[in-house]
Amino acid sequence: MPTHALELDRITVTFQSPDAPAQRYTAVADATLAVRTGEFVSVVGPTGCGKSTLLNIGAGLLHASSGEVRVFGEPLSGINRRAGYMFQTEALMPWRSAIENVMVGLQYRGVAPAAAREQAQAWLERVGLGGFGDRYPHQLSGGMRKRTALAQVLALDPDIILMDEPFSALDIQTRQLMENEVLEIWAGGSEGRRAAPSPKLTPPGGGRVAPGGSQVRKAVLFITHDLDEAIALSDRVVVLSAGPATHPIGEFAIDLPRPRDVAEVRTLPRFVELHKQIWDVLRDEVLKGYAQQLKQAA
Amino acid sequence: MPGPFKPSARSLRYWQAALLVAMLLGWHLLSRDAQYAFFLGEPIKVAGRVWSWFMPFGFAPSDWFPDGVPGRADIYEHLGVTLLETVLAFVIGTVVGLAFGLWLALSPTAGAILDPYIKAANSMPRVILAPIFALWFGLGIWSKVALAVTLVFFIVFFNVYQGVKEVSPVVLANARMLGANQRQLMRSVYLPSATSWVFSSLHTSVGLAFVGAVVGEYLGSARGVGYLILQAEGTFDVNTVFAGMVVLTVFALLLDGLVGRIEKRLMKWQPRQGETEKL
Numbered sequence: 001m002p003t004h005a006l007e008l009d010r011i012t013v014t015f016q017s018p019d020a021p022a023q024r025y026t027a028v029a030d031a032t033l034a035v036r037t038g039e040f041v042s043v044v045g046p047t048g049c050g051k052s053t054l055l056n057i058g059a060g061l062l063h064a065s066s067g068e069v070r071v072f073g074e075p076l077s078g079i080n081r082r083a084g085y086m087f088q089t090e091a092l093m094p095w096r097s098a099i100e101n102v103m104v105g106l107q108y109r110g111v112a113p114a115a116a117r118e119q120a121q122a123w124l125e126r127v128g129l130g131g132f133g134d135r136y137p138h139q140l141s142g143g144m145r146k147r148t149a150l151a152q153v154l155a156l157d158p159d160i161i162l163m164d165e166p167f168s169a170l171d172i173q174t175r176q177l178m179e180n181e182v183l184e185i186w187a188g189g190s191e192g193r194r195a196a197p198s199p200k201l202t203p204p205g206g207g208r209v210a211p212g213g214s215q216v217r218k219a220v221l222f223i224t225h226d227l228d229e230a231i232a233l234s235d236r237v238v239v240l241s242a243g244p245a246t247h248p249i250g251e252f253a254i255d256l257p258r259p260r261d262v263a264e265v266r267t268l269p270r271f272v273e274l275h276k277q278i279w280d281v282l283r284d285e286v287l288k289g290y291a292q293q294l295k296q297a298a
Numbered sequence: 299m300p301g302p303f304k305p306s307a308r309s310l311r312y313w314q315a316a317l318l319v320a321m322l323l324g325w326h327l328l329s330r331d332a333q334y335a336f337f338l339g340e341p342i343k344v345a346g347r348v349w350s351w352f353m354p355f356g357f358a359p360s361d362w363f364p365d366g367v368p369g370r371a372d373i374y375e376h377l378g379v380t381l382l383e384t385v386l387a388f389v390i391g392t393v394v395g396l397a398f399g400l401w402l403a404l405s406p407t408a409g410a411i412l413d414p415y416i417k418a419a420n421s422m423p424r425v426i427l428a429p430i431f432a433l434w435f436g437l438g439i440w441s442k443v444a445l446a447v448t449l450v451f452f453i454v455f456f457n458v459y460q461g462v463k464e465v466s467p468v469v470l471a472n473a474r475m476l477g478a479n480q481r482q483l484m485r486s487v488y489l490p491s492a493t494s495w496v497f498s499s500l501h502t503s504v505g506l507a508f509v510g511a512v513v514g515e516y517l518g519s520a521r522g523v524g525y526l527i528l529q530a531e532g533t534f535d536v537n538t539v540f541a542g543m544v545v546l547t548v549f550a551l552l553l554d555g556l557v558g559r560i561e562k563r564l565m566k567w568q569p570r571q572g573e574t575e576k577l
Contacts, residue, residue, distance in 0.1 A: 061471050079474055091472035095490040095567045104486060136567040156476065226528035 002073035005160050005219030006058055006083070009033045011067035013053055027053045029245035030067075033238060035160070038070075038217030040186060042230035043248075044282060045240030046289030050222045052088070055164050055248070058221060059085050072159070084158035086149055086166040092137045098148045099124060099133030105156045123151040127181065143174040150178075154185065161186075163222045167229075179233060179262040186220060187259060227282060231274055232262040239281050242289035250281040299543070339536040347541035373526070373545070380523045381549070383442045383511035388504055390443065391450025396496060398451075399458025400488060409459075424448045428517045437519055446510025453503045454496055461495030462488050497565050500557045509551050 011031045017023040027050040034168035035041045045051050056062035057069060060080040069076040069084070092101045096221040107113065124133050137145055146166060153161060165183075167175045224230050230237045231254055239250040254274060256265055265271055305313050322341050329340040342362050350356060351373035352430075359366040402409040429447050435441040465487060473487050515524025523542055530538030 059475060061474065079477075081477065083475070085472065085475040087468050087472060089468050090466070091468045093469055093473070093487065093490070095494065097567075104473070108473075108477040108479070108482050108486075138567070152472075152476070 003036055004034050004070070005037045005039070005072060006080075006221060007068075007070040008032060008054065008058060009068045009070065011054070011064045011069070013057065013062065014065045016170055023080070026245045027243060028057070028064075029247055031240075031247045033248055035219045035221050037159075037219055040220045040222065040235045041238060042222040042224055042234040042236070043238045044224055044230045044278070045228055045241060045246065046242045046282075046286045047225055048293070049240050049289060050246035051225075051240060051242040054240075055085075055162050055221065055223050057085055058160075059162050061085075073289070076167060080160070082158060082195070083160040083162050084153035084156055084193060085152050086161065086163040087158050088165045088168060090137070092144065092145060092148060092152070094137050097134050097136055098129060098140065098144075101137070101148055102133075102151045102155050105152060109156070120151070120155055122225070123155045126149045126154075126185070142180065143170055146170060150182070150185075158218065159216075160219045160221070163220065165224050167225070168224070176263050179229065183233060183260060183262070186218060188217060225273075227275060227278060228266060229262070231256075231271060231278070232260060232265050237274075237278055239278060239285070242285040242292065250278070252278050313429045323520070324502040336534075337536065339540040343537040344540045344544065347537050348544060351541065351545070373523070375546070376522050376526050378550070379439060379521045380508075380511050380515065380546075383439050383514070383522070384504075384553070385448060387446030387450055387510055388507040390485075391447040391498065391503065391507065392454050393577045394447070395451045395454025396458050396463035396492065399455045400462060400492060403459045403462035404484075404488070410468045411555030415456075420452050425513060426515055431514070432518050442511045442522070445514040449510045450503045453499050453506060454576070457495040457499040458492040465491045494565065494568060495562050500561060501554055503555050504557050505550060508546070508553065512546060544575065 009032055011028055011033075012026065013028040015025045015027060017025070033041075033043070033054065041052065053062065053195050058077055058080065059066050060069070060076055060083075069080075071080055092098075093104065096104065099117065101121050102123055103111075103113075103116040106116035106119060109121070118162060120132060121130070124130055127150055129144060129151070132140065132144060135144075137148070140148065149166070164202055167178050170178065221235060222230070226236075234254050237252045237254060238248050239252075240246050241249045252274060256268060256270055256274075306538050322388035325341045327339065329335040329338055346363055346367045348371045352371060354371040357363060357367040402412060424445070426450055428441070431441040431444040435444055469491075470487055471484070473483055478486060511522070512524040512527075515522035516528050519525045519528075523546055527539050527542040530536075530542065533546045
């Protein structure tokens with residue numbers, strides 16, 4: 001089995017303005033980033049630096065101008081079928097109820113409706129929304145919609161999960177709850193349980209069983225602008241430079257013990273130390289990014 | 299000082315009914331004058347005309363109806379034809395508009411080539427097509443259906459076109475990430491999204507289907523409510539013209555209510571009422 005779930009190899013993305021073809025904007029330049037199987041990697045960077053562009057490249061939604069994307073060692077062409085994507089903004093279909101949203105991916109794969117509904121129900125229960133399957137997205141709160149989106153992604157049992165600031169729109173308490181749940185689901189059965197309000201249920205077909213008897217961990221590529229969140233969740237934090245021509249400028253292994261509680265882990269001395277180290281690198285980029293925004297606005 | 303007059307929800311109904319009665323009464327008083335009655339008709343005679351259209355039994359001559367009210371029950375054939383034309387035009391126009399809207403929105407090349415023609419066809423006053431349709435399809439129902447279809451088609455077409463163009467790119471990307479192929483995207487994203495736009499225009503398009511059918515009949519036919527009105531107009535029978543208007547108005551309201559109920563059932567996922575196109 002290849003050691004890397006997702007490799008972005010010397011990726012450059014240049015956008016051409018549709019109105020003026022001579023005007024080009026290089027969002028990402030020569031960026032190399034790899035996520036090992038089962039690894040939780042966060043990417044932080046100043047606002048508007050091209051984090052999402054990088055994620056879309058990994059998802060196969062966007063094609064790089066140059067460079068190669070490899071998924072489990074295989075070059076990627078088209079949509080990344082082994083990845084699930086959690087979007088920053090609302091991605092649920094408003095005309096489908098919560099359970100229909102969760103089962104839609106299974107239906108795309110040809111799972112019979114009854115079986116798809118059963119699996120979707122199990123996943124909804126796993127994210128604590130067992131009784132809300134028949135609600136439409138507009139009838140759910142922001143946090144509930146995010147949970148539904150999470151169940152929608154997990155129902156397909158992807159090997160890689162791509163997350164684009166998924167919780168940035170949530171209030172801080174809901175956000176910490178969701179972060180803990182994501183950690184717990186990511187850890188699967190191999191880690192001790194945190195006190196979480198969700199029912200323990202292994203959905204049918206949710207997670208492959210590894211030789212050791214525990215679920216195979218998914219590789220996660222998590223995009224955020226929140227450094228606290230990145231450190232609390234990840235095995236590794238990658239810092240991107242300010243745009244244009246974004247590329248990774250620093251990488252930090254997060255050696256905090258797991259299982260973690262995202263609220264508690266922030267008080268550890270090691271957390272503070274890591275935060276300072278990474279912030280020292282990030283701060284300059286944030287200032288650069290801000291200066292550019294000022295220039296653009298002027 | 300008393301505030302502005304503000305009726306409660308229940309008394310509002312009474313006020314609405316009172317207004318109707320007042321208007322009918324005013325009309326009635328005005329029509330006591332023979333000169334006015336010639337142009338405005340008489341509400342009682344209009345009611346009698348409607349009665350004999352719908353009811354199989356009549357009344358003997360009385361003070362109000364010196365000639366009596368015969369129970370002919372002869373409108374059903376005409377009304378049936380008009381409604382059939384309306385429904386056919388509505389269904390055909392919606393389906394064709396939906397298909398064209400999806401096709402042009404999803405195939406930018408075809409959309410770009412056909413764009414000026416669509417604009418031209420839409421800005422043309424389509425009632426002028428009626429003579430052509432009468433020539434092509436004869437004086438039966440199909441010339442009316444064709445005219446009404448041209449009215450319905452563009453409403454639905456533009457709404458679908460807009461609906462597909464405005465599909466949320468995130469929802470689309472999400473569906474693709476969840477593994478949808480082109481056909482599944484069409485069925486699970488484009489079509490539902492377009493449908494919501496179609497529904498927001500249904501009230502307009504069902505009304506226009508009705509307009510198309512009646513105008514078509516009015517311009518040349520042997521059956522239908524429009525035909526009845528035309529006949530009455532030819533003999534200066536203003537009461538029958540007004541009776542035809544009343545019947546058409548009531549049925550247009552019924553159709554609109556029916557559409558509203560269907561919309562409410564199918565669009566329950568929508569947080570708010572969609573916007574309708576202005577005529």
